[in-house]
Amino acid sequence: MESETLAAAQGIDFSMLGLFAHASLTVKLVIIILVLASFWSWSIIIQKHIAFKSARREAAQFDRAFWSGDPLDELYEEVGPEPRGRASRVFSAGMTEWRRSHRTDGALIPGAQARIDRAMDVAIAKGSDSLQSGLQVLATVGSTAPFVGLFGTVWGIMHSFIGIAQQQNTNLAVVAPGIAEALFATALGLVAAIPAVIFYNKLSSDSEQIVSGYEAFADEFSTILSRQLES
Template structure:
């Protein structure tokens, strides 16, 4: 009897592909959903690493230009009012408001410093939104994928027990395939969730550091303009 059970178990294909095709429609949909979420999550992760590297390089290049001693008006004319690069756009927002705050006779309109600060704050908020766009999806996958996979497992086990009841056979060769199919859903849920949580924390910290750099630059730039106003 034992040899017969082992022989039946050996005839069953336990590859991931075979387990998927033997699963019920509900479990297949759960698996496909988790696979799609995992692929989408990795696409976001890779894109964010590329974007953050570009943002850091662009900020470093602009920082060197800003502190090179070149007059701010000339630097603004060089990069234009709508430049490429987050740091440049923040600088352009401040300089644009600085120029708009001058009257025709050269005098400054009251409240120029506050308006310049607000303009740069708005520009920083927009850049921060671009940096963090997509991270919410990673957080959602990290929080929900294990439960979605668990749902698929529970449904698959329910179906497996129904088949056992119909066959009226509790041999391992009958029980194992259904349980294996169900557990694949949980494995896929964890496979999607673990990288999503790890890289969400990593990328969120990186985005915060980049945004902090923008805020520090805006404070330094505002200080320089304030000194010019006082002079």
């Protein structure tokens, strides 16, 4: 009897495709959802890595141009009122409001400093939203994927017990497939959740660091303009 059970267990396909093929419909849906969530998370991770690298490079290039000693009006004419780079947009927003605050006679409209600061704050907020877009998906996957996998596990174990009750048999060949597919769902939930949580924390920290750089530049630029207002 033991040799027959062992032979039956050896005939079971415990590969990932085999487990998926023999899983119940509910567990198959759970597996598909978790696989799609994992691919979605990795696509966001890769896209954000590229976007953050580009944002750092653009900020460094603009910082060198800003502190090169060239007149700010020339730099503004070079980048334009709607530049592509986020750091350039902060500068452009401040310069645009600076120019709008001058009357035709050259005098400044009262409250120029406050308007310039608000304009740069809006540009920073838009840049921050752009950098952080998609990170909510990572947070959602990281927090829900383990529970989705657990649901698949519970359902698979329940399905396994139903099979035992129907066949009145508790040998390995009957129990193993259901337990294996149940644990497979749990494993996929963890595979989807762990990278999502790790990279969510990392990318959130990177985003805050980049935005802090924009805020520091805005403060420095505002200080420069305030000297012009007081002169």
